[in-house]
Amino acid sequence: MRVQNPIHMPELPEVEVTRLSFASRITGARIVSMRMGKPLRWPLGLAPEALVSCQVTGVRRRGKYLLLDLDTGLLLIHLGMSGSLNFSELQGPEGPHDHMDLVTTQGVLRLHDPRRFGAVVWSPSEHAPQAVKLLGHLGVEPLGDAFELAPFQAGLKRRNSPIKQVLLAGDVVVGVGNIYASEALFLSGIRPTTKAAKLNKPRVAQLHQAIREVLARAVAKGGSSLRDFVSAEGKNGYFQLEASVYGRAGLPCRVCASPVKQMVQGQRSTFFCPTCQKY
Numbered sequence: 697m698r699v700q701n702p703i704h705m706p707e708l709p710e711v712e713v714t715r716l717s718f719a720s721r722i723t724g725a726r727i728v729s730m731r732m733g734k735p736l737r738w739p740l741g742l743a744p745e746a747l748v749s750c751q752v753t754g755v756r757r758r759g760k761y762l763l764l765d766l767d768t769g770l771l772l773i774h775l776g777m778s779g780s781l782n783f784s785e786l787q788g789p790e791g792p793h794d795h796m797d798l799v800t801t802q803g804v805l806r807l808h809d810p811r812r813f814g815a816v817v818w819s820p821s822e823h824a825p826q827a828v829k830l831l832g833h834l835g836v837e838p839l840g841d842a843f844e845l846a847p848f849q850a851g852l853k854r855r856n857s858p859i860k861q862v863l864l865a866g867d868v869v870v871g872v873g874n875i876y877a878s879e880a881l882f883l884s885g886i887r888p889t890t891k892a893a894k895l896n897k898p899r900v901a902q903l904h905q906a907i908r909e910v911l912a913r914a915v916a917k918g919g920s921s922l923r924d925f926v927s928a929e930g931k932n933g934y935f936q937l938e939a940s941v942y943g944r945a946g947l948p949c950r951v952c953a954s955p956v957k958q959m960v961q962g963q964r965s966t967f968f969c970p971t972c973q974k975y
């Protein structure tokens with residue numbers, strides 16, 4: 697079986713850090729022109745010229761989607777496997793991997809995406825089919841107030857799959873990707889293969905806390921390291937430097953010194969400490 701390399705893929709913290717990097721600077725701007733490059737994962741859904749003179753009213757995030765609110769409709773932006781966004785007053789000439797330039801009165805938002813699994817999709821509203829198709833199935837936001845312990849417990853009780861895969865599925869809680877699922881399970885002492893429904897309440901409470909902690913810490917760190925992330929282009933990101941288990945197969949556990957183990961779950965690499973993660 698081919699194991700996916702632990703390459704850098706934008707996860708929720710990077711998307712949130714990206715949002716914070718340009719949301720206030722683009723808000724209020726009017727669209728002057730829009731250039732789309734090679735086809736992305738999904739088509740834009742309307743002619744780019746139709747967006748000229750629309751005003752950007754804000755930038756929100758839902759899971760790993762950025763929602764660029766316009767006075768009419770919104771743009772849903774996903775960074776896919778290798779995408780990054782840069783907002784700057786002036787951009788240089790576009791390179792072969794720059795597939796969107798959104799030129800506004802306050803700067804140019806550029807999408808750089810070598811593998812083109814990213815997407816920019818227009819929807820007339822958040823409740824229109826175009827948006828519902830992408831956002832409708834997403835679970836609760838792990839960094840928001842709605843991520844409460846009781847519904848999280850109830851959500852896990854209904855699932856008989858391994859906890860790691862339930863976290864990645866995104867319908868109980870959204871945006872906990874491969875790296876942060878591995879890290880949160882380590883912090884809460886849970887084996888990635890344990891069935892979600894088998895976890896007892898105190899253990900789920902620890903996991904709930906750990907998910908918030910690893911994501912919030914990554915967002916906080918990203919704020920000062922955004923440049924590293926944007927220029928990462930497939931290399932390990934700043935956030936992996938301090939990982940407890942992710943990407944550390946064979947290296948000593950930072951808590952007990954046992955070698956960290958790697959296995960494959962649902963074609964994704966999972967890393968865990970066999971000594972610290974017994975539940």
Ligand SMILES: [Zn+2]
Pocket residue numbers: 949950951952953954969970971972973
């Ligand atoms: Zn350990």
